[in-house]
Amino acid sequence: MLEVIDKGAASDAHPTPLLFIHGAWHGAWCWDEHFLDFFADRGYRAVALSLRGHGSTPDAKAVRFASINDYVDDVESIASGLPTRPVVIGHSMGGFIVQTYLESHDAPAGILVASMPPHGARRFIPRMFQRRAGRAVRALTTGKSLQYFDSLDTVRTFFFSPTTPEADVVRYASRLCEESARISVDSLGLNLPKPALIKASLLVVGAEYDGCFSTDEVHVTAAAYGTEAVMFPMGHDVMLEPGWRDVAEHIDGWLVGRGL
Structure with missing residues (x-):
């Protein structure tokens, strides 16, 4: 059983549900801080799931072996139970999942938020080594990658801006969980997204102070899907940063413009 946080209800203005997919080391909780209530208050049904081994979803021991296809199956198990096909919204690794999901599943639209690019983690992993080589080696060789984020400085560097309140960084760092080792293999080349197979309209949102994926990678992602990225400082x-509302407002406007 996957943890699902489900808020709001479909309305005449917004009949299409929104399905939020978190990134690596996170869970549905990251969307529940601000985004789910924001969209529920706007007349959407807003649903977030925790992938296997994340948040309050069980199977933490087996999470290290979870593949991108396993995570896509998790998303489809929730999407298929909704009254209509949802807009799929993925953050970071969740964007990687959304891209792979859309290769073989229909959706009214997709939204990539600070997403892993189509070329995967081939630049992210070197960033880990560049910053903390010893920790990166231990994380990758043991399959226990959470140990890499054992300092608040590292958490801030990768996930937050320099001005994010320290109390927020402390609180969110305490909620991070272990991540799949297999997904690293998939994202380094074994099973990368195939943009040519994706027909859904995509919105690409990036963050200027992103420690995981560079501004150039965000623009590469947008170009792969024939669109332009929208960047936020x-x-x-971004869903946990003090300026989260600006991102939510932009997503809402984009959805409204497409009758969703």
Whole structure:
């Protein structure tokens, strides 16, 4: 059973549900801080899931072996139970999942938020080594990558902007969980997204102070899907940053413009 946080209800203005997919080391909680209530208050049904081994979803021991296809199955298990096909919204690794999901599943639209690019983690992993080589080696060789984020400085560097309140960084760092080792293999080349197979309209949102994926990578992602990226002056975890409302407002406007 996957943890699902479900808020709001479909309305005449917004009949299409929104399905939010978190990134690596996170859970549905990251959307529940601000975004779910924001969209529920706007007349959307807003649903977030925790992938296997994340948040309050069980199977933490087996999470290290979870593949991108396993995570896509998790998303489809929730999407297929909704009254209509949802807009799928993925953050970071969740954007990687959304891209792969859309290769073989219909959706009215997709939204990539500070997403892993189509070329995967081939630049993210070197960033980990560049910053903390010893920790990166231990994380990758043991399959226990959470140990890499054992300092608040590292958490801030990768996930938050320099101006994010320290209390927020402390609180969110305490909620991070272990991540799949197999997903690293998938994202380094074994199973990368195939943009040519994706027909859904995509919105690409990036963060200027993102410690995971560079501004150039965000623009590469947008170009792969024939669109332009919208950048915001914040860190990687845009849904948790003090300026989160600006991102939510832009997503809402984009959805309204498409009758969703």
